[in-house]
Amino acid sequence: MAKAEVMDDVVQNTTMAGPVDVLVGITGAVDMQLLREAAAHVTNTLSQHGSGLRAVIAYPGIEEPLGGEAEEGAGLRSYKVAAASGSGAYWLTSGATYNSLFALAKSTGAKACVVVNSDLEALENDAVASLAAPVLAASADLVMPIYAQNRFEGLLNSGILAPLTRALYGKRVRYPLAQDFAVSAAILPTFEQPSKRVLTAGESLFWPATEAAIREKKVSQVHVNVRHEGIAAGVDLTAVLTQVLGPLFSDIEANASVWQRTRGSHAIPTLGEPFPVSDANGQAATPIDTNPMVESFLLASSNLQDLWSLVLPPVTQLELKRMTRFTPEQFRLPDDLWVRIIFDFALAHRLKTLSRSHLMGAFAPIYLAWVASYAKEVASISDAAAEMRVEKLAQAFEVGKTYLLSRWRWPDRFNP
């Protein structure tokens, strides 16, 4: 179906609705029974923030609105999404979904649009109200969540996504690729172009925090008691890296003129208090056996040198080789080395030194080496100290940004 048709359908579907204050958009297929129960809960929690607030919950589905008004007052409404291109990650929200949701929010005139992952965790844990509140109070254009995760969860986010996004775009967003977030009506027109670009590109992800930072919009973050268990369960690590880092590196390439001008970073308003975290069995994080990950790195080090030499400069290769001589107890991947490796891979992605899947496949063992090193370091420290460790890494990314700038501008000349 053509994109224009999809937009027409979205608008037609919503013209019947009255004024909407909060549009809650579910990004994937849902169980309707669970959705109805969650809708009642959302209405209750939203009413605590302001009486008379009208919420509509939109879910991807058939063309005609299904449930009309739910008993408790939150409307349920379906919306259509253009077919996925097939090359993106099925477990992450597609650009087409965001595009349809933003069009729906615009056509309904909603003051706030809260995007929610289809596992409905955010609906059941009061996160919708927490995310929508700063937008409704007009104190933020974009509200990102800070999830209640333990130190061994969201490692890709802690090790790459958050520190890299912060170093490049200057805003300290803890979860730049969050599956739940809220946007204001004011920011929707500015999101139209990037979400359409994402749709055209076919495989890219939409990075709300990056787009808001580029356009200098007000960004806040709020602690939410939400855990998306197993969102990427069963997905191969290389596939996860390809589907998340590939679009991130493409985004870096597309926004090169912006991040080259950004210096340092600044904190953004953070609301609420951190929620206590425990793992799936209700226990606090316990140490991890890192030996299998170290062994993966050692095996890769003896087999992938030819490929690494296409991406990494000699000094970095030498340091990686030195790491292979460490005992398991000594095994550490220093922050500055990790930062340079990430920047080198971002550059290789831009220069197309290797095919994209090969690039991420060659990166996977180095990522596991970082995970092993990080897991060892945070194994015996408190959650607060682990968070400080992530902060230290983010600072290393900021310091190392000059390396990226040099290599980006003179990829051949600056090759230490």
Added chain:
Amino acid sequence: MGNQIVISLQSSMERVLERIATILPGLVALLVAVLLFTLIGWGLSWALRKVLNSVHFDERFGRGSSQLAEWSPTQTPTSLLGRIVFWALVVLGFAVGFEAFSASSNSLIAAGLLAYLPRIVGAVVILFIGTIIARFLSRSVLIGAVNMNLQYARLLSLGVKWLVLVLSAAMVLDHLHIGEEIVDLAFGILFGGIVLALALSIGLGSRDLVSRSLEKESVRPGPVNVEAMPEERLRHF
């Protein structure tokens, strides 16, 4: 006697010179045709790239080009089309040149070369594609095997690379009609040998692995114990 030798040498010299004089215009025509078509090809390729860049062809073609980027990461659809146009005209230049050469020389060699030219072009294309496929597959296998923690990853990768290279070399020779039966036979033996060697090495190397996994399967005590697999508690995303 001496006179006859001199006359014979003179006449053979005249014949050779006459042959060269007959061939020379054809050779010059061949060179001119190749040069001319190369220049035209370069110009057309340049113009095509300009036009495609001006209509943002790569961005419009974006969705389909991801596969192209996988196989040949440095190529964009525009650059690939430009190259195809350029090399098509170079080949056309050779065809025109050989035609002029054969028309001027009337020699059987020139006619044979002209008839053989498409086969040479086909063989070069097969070799080129075979090399790209061999490199891509060997890297894919190496990375995949390393990420699966297979100790014999490099061996596997080399095996795949040489399988594809041997296959494409045999196809090239077959396409050129060089040593047809011998090549078929040799290829069959070599290809079969490589497959057998790989099967033996992997089979023998992973015998313990297979028996361990079978044992594990037969004594698995109900649901998997999460504590026994600490890496399961790591969540990357």
